[in-house]
Amino acid sequence: MTTTTKRKKPEELRSHRWYGAKDMRSFGHRSRTAQMGYNRNDYAGKPVIAIINTWSDINPCHSHFRQRAEEVKRGIWQAGGFPVEMPAISLSEPFQKPTTMLYRNLLAMETEELLRSYPADACVLMGGCDKTTPALLMGAISMNLPTIFLPAGPMLRGDYRGQFLGSGSDVWKYWAELRAGNITESDWAEIENGIARSPGHCMTMGTASTMTSTVEALGLSLSGYASIPAPDSRHAQMATQTGRRIVEMAWEDLKPSDILTPASFDNAVMTTLALSGSTNAAVHLIALSKRAGFNLTLERFDELARKIPVLANVRPSGKYLMEDFFYAGGLRALLKQLGGLLSLKEKTVDGKTIGELIANATVFNDDVIRSIDNAMVKSDGLAILKGNLAPDGAVIKPPAAESHLLKHTGKAVVFKNYDDLSARIDLPTLDIDANSVIVLQNAGPQGAPGMPEWGQLPIPKKLLEQGVRDMVRISDARMSGTSYGACVLHVTPESYIGGPLAFVKDGDLIELDVPARKLNVLISDEEMAKRKAAWVAPAPKFERGFGKLYLQHIQQADKGCDFDFLETQVSTTHSDNQKDGSRGGEPEIH
Numbered sequence: 001m002t003t004t005t006k007r008k009k010p011e012e013l014r015s016h017r018w019y020g021a022k023d024m025r026s027f028g029h030r031s032r033t034a035q036m037g038y039n040r041n042d043y044a045g046k047p048v049i050a051i052i053n054t055w056s057d058i059n060p061c062h063s064h065f066r067q068r069a070e071e072v073k074r075g076i077w078q079a080g081g082f083p084v085e086m087p088a089i090s091l092s093e094p095f096q097k098p099t100t101m102l103y104r105n106l107l108a109m110e111t112e113e114l115l116r117s118y119p120a121d122a123c124v125l126m127g128g129c130d131k132t133t134p135a136l137l138m139g140a141i142s143m144n145l146p147t148i149f150l151p152a153g154p155m156l157r158g159d160y161r162g163q164f165l166g167s168g169s170d171v172w173k174y175w176a177e178l179r180a181g182n183i184t185e186s187d188w189a190e191i192e193n194g195i196a197r198s199p200g201h202c203m204t205m206g207t208a209s210t211m212t213s214t215v216e217a218l219g220l221s222l223s224g225y226a227s228i229p230a231p232d233s234r235h236a237q238m239a240t241q242t243g244r245r246i247v248e249m250a251w252e253d254l255k256p257s258d259i260l261t262p263a264s265f266d267n268a269v270m271t272t273l274a275l276s277g278s279t280n281a282a283v284h285l286i287a288l289s290k291r292a293g294f295n296l297t298l299e300r301f302d303e304l305a306r307k308i309p310v311l312a313n314v315r316p317s318g319k320y321l322m323e324d325f326f327y328a329g330g331l332r333a334l335l336k337q338l339g340g341l342l343s344l345k346e347k348t349v350d351g352k353t354i355g356e357l358i359a360n361a362t363v364f365n366d367d368v369i370r371s372i373d374n375a376m377v378k379s380d381g382l383a384i385l386k387g388n389l390a391p392d393g394a395v396i397k398p399p400a401a402e403s404h405l406l407k408h409t410g411k412a413v414v415f416k417n418y419d420d421l422s423a424r425i426d427l428p429t430l431d432i433d434a435n436s437v438i439v440l441q442n443a444g445p446q447g448a449p450g451m452p453e454w455g456q457l458p459i460p461k462k463l464l465e466q467g468v469r470d471m472v473r474i475s476d477a478r479m480s481g482t483s484y485g486a487c488v489l490h491v492t493p494e495s496y497i498g499g500p501l502a503f504v505k506d507g508d509l510i511e512l513d514v515p516a517r518k519l520n521v522l523i524s525d526e527e528m529a530k531r532k533a534a535w536v537a538p539a540p541k542f543e544r545g546f547g548k549l550y551l552q553h554i555q556q557a558d559k560g561c562d563f564d565f566l567e568t569q570v571s572t573t574h575s576d577n578q579k580d581g582s583r584g585g586e587p588e589i590h
């Protein structure tokens with residue numbers, strides 16, 4: 001067992017500057033804390049634990065977080081800490097337009113600045129709905145206080161006449177059936193009422209389940225907790241345990257910089273691959289690694305994908321849902337199956353190594369969590385493509401595509417933007433067939449803006465009616481982790497800034513070769529140069545406000561879409577990071 005011998009003294013706590021000093025300012029801090037009904041005995045000499053809570057009335061995935069925050073506080077009080085709940089923007093995936101991704105970095109900044117500007121010694125981060133997980137952690141990694149991420153947990157399985165429904169995946173599936181005329185409006189309304197029937201995040205292997213799992217693999221959540229269904233009483237118990245443990249971590253001064261290493265990021269990538277997790281992980285994990293001072297690349301994803309089997313039989317690539325995954329043993333059991341492929345000596349917030357934590361994990365259903373010998377697919381949970389259409393890379397999820405499309409050449413049918421796509425995709429006169437390649441331009445980080453999850457481009461109604469259910473589709477957008485299909489995503493550089501995707505025209509032949517990792521438009525270099533010379537850069541999408549800041553500083557997908565000024569200087573060790581407090585330096589606080 002790995003233990004930390006170092007222990008802070010009360011006067012070494014960061015919050016001592018607010019509460020312990022003998023000056024007029026600390027009088028103000030104490031008197032205003034008294035105003036809230038607390039006595040000095042409640043906080044004096046105790047670690048102040050910030051609970052960053054992304055609850056809101058418009059985030060159904062976090063609708064249990066008000067109660068969970070109380071359960072975290074219970075644990076903090078029990079362990080001798082002082083809990084302070086701080087709300088942060090919620091990033092509600094189903095409601096926020098054009099996309100929560102536009103605001104991921106805003107929540108990351110808010111998290112970092114809340115922790116910096118208030119008397120926090122350590123923090124519990126409450127998130128789970130897609131972008132909240134990477135955003136909270138990006139901010140907390142930059143601030144580098146002892147941190148535990150508390151995952152929202154998946155919602156219960158959806159239900160439709162006794163059949164299980166999966167978030168997102170079954171929406172796309174039944175929407176296609178409705179458009180094809182195979183189900184009625186009344187069936188569709190029944191599905192609407194049954195698909196999301198409890199608190200918690202999407203219960204397919206979407207971005208939420210992928211990211212909460214990878215955070216556990218990184219060692220930043222308590223072990224075994226990422227997949228507990230949100231309404232399960234064990235989820236509430238986990239919240240209290242998180243509260244107890246974070247107080248200990250504050251005394252131990254066990255920070256993200258003591259836990260995260262290049263090998264722990266490899267573990268997170270391998271976890272994503274074994275789960276057949278969301279393509280969005282390729283953006284978020286790169287952003288997180290750069291915050292930690294490391295340089296995870298798309299190429300590393302591809303290297304690891306060639307040797308990591310897909311073991312989770314969970315939709316959209318498999319059959320089951322997260323509730324089944326939890327009952328089958330959860331993430332610990334899956335990591336145990338990966339065994340020696342992982343770096344088992346990496347530290348975690350539990351104070352043990354990942355190897356120690358998974359040593360006794362058991363698989364209770366080997367159809368849900370497969371062994372390596374009985375893997376869903378032997379490798380290539382994700383693949384990184386390059387070529388003259390994506391010089392800096394593009395992403396595809398091969399297990400979610402019809403296999404005959406993974407090596408395919410077809411004529412491009414190009415849409416200039418999302419409005420153009422919406423207006424023309426179902427026109428009976430559209431010149432398209434099942435072998436065509438649908439191309440969407442201007443859907444990337446700057447073009448959309450915000451790189452929305454538009455990448456599962458719709459199949460034309462007339463082809464749906466003919467029984468077509470998958471086609472090669474290419475864009476610089478992202479795709480929901482709950483989506484499926486032969487969708488090439490994150491084409492970089494994006495078309496809006498003059499990436500080659502901008503120059504594709506109707507009728508160009510496009511070659512996709514996933515085994516060879518190639519994505520090319522079959523035109524000559526001279527023709528490409530001619531089209532590039534004729535291209536006119538579009539006007540910026542925002543003239544003021546956060547949008548303007550976003551456009552000025554957002555980086556491309558292969559860099560993780562972080563703002564350039566928020567990245568940590570990349571180093572190979574953590575020695576450059578400040579020992580106490582933020583990586584970027586903490587201003588003197590008066």
Ligand code: FES
Binds near residue numbers: 093206
């Ligand atoms: Fe919140 Fe899917 S809508 S995780």
